[in-house]
Structure formats: C-alpha cells, structure tokens
Amino acid sequence: MSASDSEILSIVPQLAATHxxxxxxxxxxxxxxxxxxxRLAEVLLAHTAVIQxxxxxxxxxxxxxxxKWDRLLLTEKRIENLAQSVxxxxxxxxxxxxxxxERTLPNGLHLKKIAVPMGVVGVIYESRPNVTIDVTALCLRxxxxxxxxxGSDAWHTNQYLVGLVHQVLEEHQVPVEVxxxxxxxxxxxxxxxxxxxxxxxxxxxxxxxxxxxVRQHSLVPTIETGAGVVHTYVQEEADLEKACDIVINxxxxxxxxxxxxxxxxxxxxxASAFLPMLCQDFEKWNVEIYADPAAYYVxxxxxxxxxxxxxxxxxxxxxxxxxxxxxxxxGLDEALEHIRTYSSRHSEAIVSENPDVCxxxxxxxxxxxxxxxxxxxxxxxxxxxxxxxxxxxxxxxHARGPFALEKLVTEKWIIExxxxxxx
Amino acid sequence: MSASDSEILSIVPQLAATHxxxxxxxxxxxxxxxxxxxRLAEVLLAHTAVIQxxxxxxxxxxxxxxxKWDRLLLTEKRIENLAQSVxxxxxxxxxxxxxxxERTLPNGLHLKKIAVPMGVVGVIYESRPNVTIDVTALCLRxxxxxxxxxGSDAWHTNQYLVGLVHQVLEEHQVPVEVxxxxxxxxxxxxxxxxxxxxxxxxxxxxxxxxxxxVRQHSLVPTIETGAGVVHTYVQEEADLEKACDIVINxxxxxxxxxxxxxxxxxxxxxASAFLPMLCQDFEKWNVEIYADPAAYYVxxxxxxxxxxxxxxxxxxxxxxxxxxxxxxxxGLDEALEHIRTYSSRHSEAIVSENPDVCxxxxxxxxxxxxxxxxxxxxxxxxxxxxxxxxxxxxxxxHARGPFALEKLVTEKWIIExxxxxxx
Numbered sequence: 117m118s119a120s121d122s123e124i125l126s127i128v129p130q131l132a133a134t135h136x137x138x139x140x141x142x143x144x145x146x147x148x149x150x151x152x153x154x155r156l157a158e159v160l161l162a163h164t165a166v167i168q169x170x171x172x173x174x175x176x177x178x179x180x181x182x183x184k185w186d187r188l189l190l191t192e193k194r195i196e197n198l199a200q201s202v203x204x205x206x207x208x209x210x211x212x213x214x215x216x217x218e219r220t221l222p223n224g225l226h227l228k229k230i231a232v233p234m235g236v237v238g239v240i241y242e243s244r245p246n247v248t249i250d251v252t253a254l255c256l257r258x259x260x261x262x263x264x265x266x267g268s269d270a271w272h273t274n275q276y277l278v279g280l281v282h283q284v285l286e287e288h289q290v291p292v293e294v295x296x297x298x299x300x301x302x303x304x305x306x307x308x309x310x311x312x313x314x315x316x317x318x319x320x321x322x323x324x325x326x327x328x329x330v331r332q333h334s335l336v337p338t339i340e341t342g343a344g345v346v347h348t349y350v351q352e353e354a355d356l357e358k359a360c361d362i363v364i365n366x367x368x369x370x371x372x373x374x375x376x377x378x379x380x381x382x383x384x385x386x387a388s389a390f391l392p393m394l395c396q397d398f399e400k401w402n403v404e405i406y407a408d409p410a411a412y413y414v415x416x417x418x419x420x421x422x423x424x425x426x427x428x429x430x431x432x433x434x435x436x437x438x439x440x441x442x443x444x445x446x447g448l449d450e451a452l453e454h455i456r457t458y459s460s461r462h463s464e465a466i467v468s469e470n471p472d473v474c475x476x477x478x479x480x481x482x483x484x485x486x487x488x489x490x491x492x493x494x495x496x497x498x499x500x501x502x503x504x505x506x507x508x509x510x511x512x513x514h515a516r517g518p519f520a521l522e523k524l525v526t527e528k529w530i531i532e533x534x535x536x537x538x539x
Numbered sequence: 540m541s542a543s544d545s546e547i548l549s550i551v552p553q554l555a556a557t558h559x560x561x562x563x564x565x566x567x568x569x570x571x572x573x574x575x576x577x578r579l580a581e582v583l584l585a586h587t588a589v590i591q592x593x594x595x596x597x598x599x600x601x602x603x604x605x606x607k608w609d610r611l612l613l614t615e616k617r618i619e620n621l622a623q624s625v626x627x628x629x630x631x632x633x634x635x636x637x638x639x640x641e642r643t644l645p646n647g648l649h650l651k652k653i654a655v656p657m658g659v660v661g662v663i664y665e666s667r668p669n670v671t672i673d674v675t676a677l678c679l680r681x682x683x684x685x686x687x688x689x690g691s692d693a694w695h696t697n698q699y700l701v702g703l704v705h706q707v708l709e710e711h712q713v714p715v716e717v718x719x720x721x722x723x724x725x726x727x728x729x730x731x732x733x734x735x736x737x738x739x740x741x742x743x744x745x746x747x748x749x750x751x752x753v754r755q756h757s758l759v760p761t762i763e764t765g766a767g768v769v770h771t772y773v774q775e776e777a778d779l780e781k782a783c784d785i786v787i788n789x790x791x792x793x794x795x796x797x798x799x800x801x802x803x804x805x806x807x808x809x810a811s812a813f814l815p816m817l818c819q820d821f822e823k824w825n826v827e828i829y830a831d832p833a834a835y836y837v838x839x840x841x842x843x844x845x846x847x848x849x850x851x852x853x854x855x856x857x858x859x860x861x862x863x864x865x866x867x868x869x870g871l872d873e874a875l876e877h878i879r880t881y882s883s884r885h886s887e888a889i890v891s892e893n894p895d896v897c898x899x900x901x902x903x904x905x906x907x908x909x910x911x912x913x914x915x916x917x918x919x920x921x922x923x924x925x926x927x928x929x930x931x932x933x934x935x936x937h938a939r940g941p942f943a944l945e946k947l948v949t950e951k952w953i954i955e956x957x958x959x960x961x962x
Binding site for chain 1: 559562565642644648650652657658739740754755758760762778781784785787788789792879897901902903905906907908909910911912913914916917918922923924934935936937938939940949950951952953954955956957958959960961962
C-alpha cells in the first residue's frame, strides 16, 4: 500500500497509541536498549536482499536523472553502513537517568533533577530512507518513542525498514507502537504539527521550504535544523597559505551541506595579495564568484572567468553549490557587523595569526559554532565527538549546533517528602 | 503618552536597535553586572514617591473593584521588596561564560562549549509592573538584552520604571537600547512574534488566552509558562492525617496559582475513611467539590454542603479557585492512566507510605515536578533554591519546571585550530 492510496482520515489514533506505549521504553534498562539495537543491526544485515527489493519499488517510481534518486538508493554497502551506525549508537552512553542536581532543602524535602526521555519525538524528513533507521536508533537509545513522517518517494523502503524494527521490538516484548511510520499525505501533517497532547517535540529535516512550513504550522515545540549562511573572515594578519586552504576546503569539499562556506570577507590591506592566490584554486573547481565592487576590481585584473557583480540579495544567500560571495572590508568591526546582518548563526570563522583579534571574533560572533583558523566544515556531531546527530540546530533553545543523543532528553524534578506543606 | 495614543507604525526599528546593542552587555564582567543591579536597587528606592505617583496615573484609569487593581498597585512596601529582589538577583552566580565541555580532538582542534547569553529575550506580560523590574534584573544578570511588552493598564508605571533602568545603564556607559519597553498595541505584537532576526526567545507570562495567542502566532521560539492541571493521588497505604494536610494545603493555601491542586484521586479501599476526614477541613474553606459517582456516594452521606456531580469537562480543568474535582480509583494503574489523560504535566503528587508504590509513581508520571508525600505548592524557583524565576515551564525543551537565571543562557561552540581542513 502506498501512503497516498490509503484511506486514512486521521493519524490521531496512531499518535495516541504511540504516546500510550512510550512508558514501556522508559522501563528498559541501559543494557536492554543496547541489546535491542545490536539485534536490529543483525536483522538489517540479514534482510539486505529484501530491503534492496523493496527499495527497488521506490526507485522505479523515480527517474534515475532525478537528483533525489541517489539519496533514495540503498546499496548493499549503504545497508552495511546503516547497521554499523546502529551498532555505534548502541555503544554511546545512555543519556537518561543521570542525576543533574540533588539537594536536601532546609524543610527536609529531598530534591533531584534527573534527565529523562522526551517522550514522543516526531521527525519529518524527505527522501533519504537511512534517516528512518538513524532516528529510530537514536530515539530507542534514549528511551524515546518516535513518529516518523518520511517522504512518499521512500514509502516502500521505509515501511519495510519499520517492519524490521517492529520484529525486533516484538522479540524484546516492547509494544511496536513505540516506532510508528505515519502516512505521507500533506493534510495529515497538520494533525501531527498540532498534536500537543501526544507529541513532545518535532524535528524537521530537509529543505528550507519544509522547515518554513513546520515553523508556521507547528504548535508542538520544534528544533530547527536549518539553513547555514556561513562566512569566513580573512583578517589582515592571516597566514595567507593557511587562509587559502581553509577557504577552498570550506567552499568546495562538499558544497551541498549546511556547514559549507557561502560568504568570504577579506581585509582591504591584503585583498590584492590574497584574492589572486585564492582564485587560482577556485578556478580549478569552477567556482562562480559574486564580488562586491572592491573585490571585483582586484579579481577582474586576474581574468577570472566566472566573475559576477554581487547583488544585495547575494549576501545572506546559502549557495549549496560551487558559488561564493566575496566582500572586501576595512577591518574587524565591519566584518562583525556584516556577519551580524547576514549570518544564519550556524558556523562562522576567522583566519588570523593575531590572538587578540581571534579572541574578539570568537567572543562577539553570535553563532552555534565559531572558528579560529579552521574550516567550518567541522560542524558535525561525529566530528565533535558526540556520535550521530539528528541535525544541526540553528536556534538557541535546548540544543545549539549538533543535536546529538545527549540532547534527546528533558529534565524532571523529583521531590520526596515526609508530609511537607507550604502555607 | 499612553501607548494607545501613539502613532508608532512599526516596532521593528526598536527591535533592531535592541539586537544591535545586545553585544555591549556581553562585554560586561560579572562584577560590573552585579554593580549595575545594586545601583538599580538604590535608584528604585530613591524614587519611591515618583514611582507611586506614576503608578497612581495607571490606577486612576481602573476601577478599584477590578481584580487587576491590586496586581497593578505598587505600595512603598512593594517597591522595597522589588529593590530587594534586584539585590538578590545581583548575588546569584553569573550563569554565562561557564565552560560546559572542553576537549582537544585527534586532529588538534581545540573544542569548547560555553554558556553564553541568549541575546535578545522578549517577554509579554499583563498588568503586574513588578515583572518589568524582575525580568530586567534576571536578563541583565545573565547578559541578555530585553524587549518588554507589558500591559496597557501599567503603561505609565512601566515607562517610568524603564526610565530609571535607562538612567542606571547610562551611568555605566551601557546603551539604553538593551532594555526596551514596547508599545502595547495588539497589532504590533505580531511584529514581535515574527521578528526571528532580532529576538531569540519569547516568554509569555499571563492568561491561558495570551499563551494560546503567542503559541499560534510566534515564529520566534517560545517557552510556555503555562497552565497547571495538578493532581494528588492518595494511595491506600497513605498516612491519612498526612494526606489530609497535604491535600488541604495544595488546594487552599493559594488557590489562584499554577502549582495548586485541581484533581484529587483516592484509592477505593480508603475512600470511605479518607473523604469524610478531608471534607471537614474543606468545609472550613468553603471548597466546592465536583465528585465522580463513587466519591459523590461517600460525600453525600456526610451532608457536605457544596457537593456537585463532576462532568467530563471538570477533569482536566485548572480551577484557580476554592474548587476541586474528586475521583475514586481502583488503584495505582488507573491513577497513572487518569493523570496521563488529564494532566498538563506541571506538578503531580502521590501520598503513600509504600516506597515501591511511590517509586513507580515518581518514575512513570510525566510531569515537570513529581512529588511523594509533599504538597505540590513547592514547585517554584525560590523554593527549589534556584532564586527568582521567569515562570514555570510546562514544555520539555530547554527548561522544564522553574525557569530561573541558570536557564537564560544558550550554548556556543568555540573551535580553535591551526589550519585544519576536512576533505
């Protein structure tokens, strides 16, 4: 059954069932949760051929020329990696049941603040079916139930993968409703976004359009894993070789990801030395340069082939491509001001050998990750040593930067008394 | 000028100015922030008479019979208390600049996660002008700029109080835009709720209606400091004297607050012993009882004067008054199920001398604060030893339960390298 063939009129019963089943996960021990995930990895590997057959049904519905085709594809190697990532999550420390604070108050009340699972996590995502398993693993590890709203493109694959998860849950006497795959009808999404009684948090993963839609319609608290409009500022005391390596890496190593570089700021004192160096490398990667008048003046003389005048709307653009905006600035203050105006507060970097200048930049820039003398491409849960992540949060509540396992918890105050009252 | 007389067409310039001024607060040291607050307390006391005169202008616009009149009133004693609360906040530990994590990665990158101010905090509140100073003190202490949207009822008082704050900021060479009082027009509130570029977090304080409005219109992340539908479950192994004290205290000690008791659950094995004891005390306080059939049957025999049949909508109601719902349950499982269905997840309590039963209740109930053998009235930042609070959060992101100074921060990752790139 494809989701769009379904005659489901409401997903509220499914959401209520997941909410009602969630406490069963809270009762599992750390060892039980780890065992369950190791078993899931085994089951995934054992069913590689069937997963591929189901995946084929989805692939057949999409022209191979579609850029989403490759994201949808599950090869044998990719299924192996998926199983390995489940095992990796099994080995991460359980973030729940930690005591965050404990004290006895003067009136004798014993007070504890502990980390507990969120409850029910909703994840809305697009064509990549690996998200189904990655999210399931992170949520089971942290004792959270999940409602998954994947893309209709991946329906057969997702349905089969969730079936395998259910098989493992049953083996461990856990109600299968703790992991629920929702139908993909757009109308039903609004039910999910307003189900404040059953869903504790919603995480949209995908295009800016999807995130906008969720932001506008959700009454459930959301974590935005949003766009990255990322800058690197090459200050006049930079080591120019180092600056070149950092800028090239940040722009071209993986242009389609959120931590890649969009806007370069260069101090005017070094622009005529630095930009010609840089553009030798950019030319090899066919990078389109959108330059402000001062940068344009310098670059034009080098005969750079793909040079354009930057328009106002090019600043603050997330390119996700072999394209970059370049602006020459008088110094640190103007760089900070430009970043404050155009940054999406994801990742920002300075290149400079002056430690005082670096310190001011690191302190004053308001972003999830701020770098001195390194590529912004490192903003990533695994790179930071946090393990797998659900996304990069660009908001300031709860989690900022890589949203990893350790943040899939909330707090709970437990107060034990002997009859205390407060008049 | 009253806000409603104003001809302000947009508050966006004010929001942008506050956002631009916010970094100045980040540069203040712990000692400077404390000194600024101590000076504010002095200035408030020195201007007691003028504050009262301005307050009088607001009071004159409201009939003294209005229940909001008393909340609006600032007496000499209340101004003293306000100054004292500012001094108390000055003495709390600065929550910013703490290093939450620090490590050197194998590639040599030095990684730190630090606590930093949120940036710009928006607070929307109603008639109590003390909120203006309480919020200002908490935000200045934690290095946050604030946009205040108070009630039109308190306009003169708020405007004068913010003027005093500005005087102190000027003395300390801090731009006054860091504390901005917004006009109160309803239309302009939508600008505040959608100003994602300038405002980092919005906290609504007030009626359920206000909170609903904010939840539906805000694109800025919000912290809900919401309603408390609070239960206490008297289990059959309870000490009935203790249970009586706890239930009476939780219902009548301050009926209008969110941590007061709304729904009582009583095990059927003790209902006929416990309810007649309890209603002797309730009668002294003229408490209206809305009973389910089993509780009604027991209470009717006592001749309780204000006894009504509970309707379905009475469960899950926040009474905020001398009223209570009572239901008899067969045991723990049904109590947990009832709480899962009707609780707003604020504060929940059990009374029982059986430690295993208490443990299961404390573990399984999903609420910000869960009690064994104590009154739910203790859910409060000051009672928990956290100092002043901005409200009680009933959501699971970022802060849960008392939202105190320690939570007015976000995280920032700082990464220092020597030219590292990631291919």
